[in-house]
Amino acid sequence: MSLARVVSFDGVTDERIAELKSEIESGEQPEGLNATEMLVLHDSSEAKTLAIVFFDSEDDYARGDEILSAMPTGDTPGQRTSVSKYDVAIRMTA
Numbered sequence: 001m002s003l004a005r006v007v008s009f010d011g012v013t014d015e016r017i018a019e020l021k022s023e024i025e026s027g028e029q030p031e032g033l034n035a036t037e038m039l040v041l042h043d044s045s046e047a048k049t050l051a052i053v054f055f056d057s058e059d060d061y062a063r064g065d066e067i068l069s070a071m072p073t074g075d076t077p078g079q080r081t082s083v084s085k086y087d088v089a090i091r092m093t094a
Contacts, residue, residue: 002088003061005053005068012049012078017042020077030067034060049077054088
């Protein structure tokens with residue numbers, strides 16, 4: 001079963017989302033992350049963002065959580081307000 005690391009951020013501007021999009025599209029994920037997918041949801045009117053990172057196993061999740069938790073504040077979308085771990089119970093793509 002897949003796992004998701006769901007992180008909420010406050011204080012995220014449209015400009016910061018544009019910067020992150022450019023960085024992500026032009027680079028590779030951090031070494032050892034082993035994420036299978038990432039989804040970023042942004043509410044510009046509230047300056048809030050949810051980042052959802054998917055992993056295939058507990059080991060990949062644990063390593064990914066360690067790497068992402070150690071990221072410098074300047075590399076994140078905004079002020080981290082929560083981090084949660086979820087089982088991916090249902091997943092559908094078109």
